[in-house]
Amino acid sequence: MIETTESLRDCPAPAKLNLFLHITGRRPDGYHALQSVFQLLDWGDTLHFTLRADGEIRRRNAIAGVPEESDLVVRAAKLLKAQTGTRLGVDIDIEKRLPMGAGLGGGSSDAATTLLALNRLWKLRLSRETLCSLGLTLGADVPFFVFGRNAFAEGVGEALRPVALPSRYFLVVTPKVHVPTAAIFSDKSLTRNSEPVTITDFLAQQSCDARWPDSFGRNDMQPVVVGKYAEVAQVLEWFDRVAPARMTGSGSSVFAAFTSIAEAEAAQAKLPAGWTSAVVRSLDTHPLLAFAS
Structure with a gap:
């Protein structure tokens, strides 16, 4: 990352995996109560921010299927400007690598990187707690990326506790389908009554098997997605x-964990021709963790 008083270049927006995802109920406000463990990945989009003195906020490159006015990155910048009253603006360039509709958190991570980077570039000095609260108004996954550590998540995903995870490599395979999260959450066949677990339950399983917590939990959304999308199945x-292997989030990406890059790449070499995949490394913390306190 390159930082000057006028710009922040090469700001990472890492992907995430849900190591498990349980839906434990539906709240009075209509949102789903869930439990999950979020794992950061050393793989994601890259954003560049250039200071503007005129207060304008502009996305400088087009992204297929994402109009500028509805882009979470632009919305995050405008929200931060409105909440703080800063007279500064920004030009934003986005290098997209993460597939959309894949359960990897790409849009949410881009928004979180925007909040963190502009907190630094605009010299706002907002706390991490404040940025997390702002991020929640943009999307349920945004607070995790602002939080900046692997986490045991509850609520709608905003109640976060840091969790230590072993270093691993993942093979992530993404079918050529876009899974709309809202449609999966609203599907009548989705189970919403998983028994709550504790962070102690999860960590006890981790200590037994550093390679993969296969016997712990599941993704409650996976059966619904598999029934709708043959490519995921x-x-x-x-x-x-x-x-x-397990699906992450509401899909469509599926992942498996390995203790070495050689194992992960050996599995990747067996994939059918034409499948989209990546071998990626786990992260302990977000690269922009220091941009909030």
């Missing part, structure tokens, strides 16, 4: 012959 069936 196909990827999971392929992994059945290679390594334990």
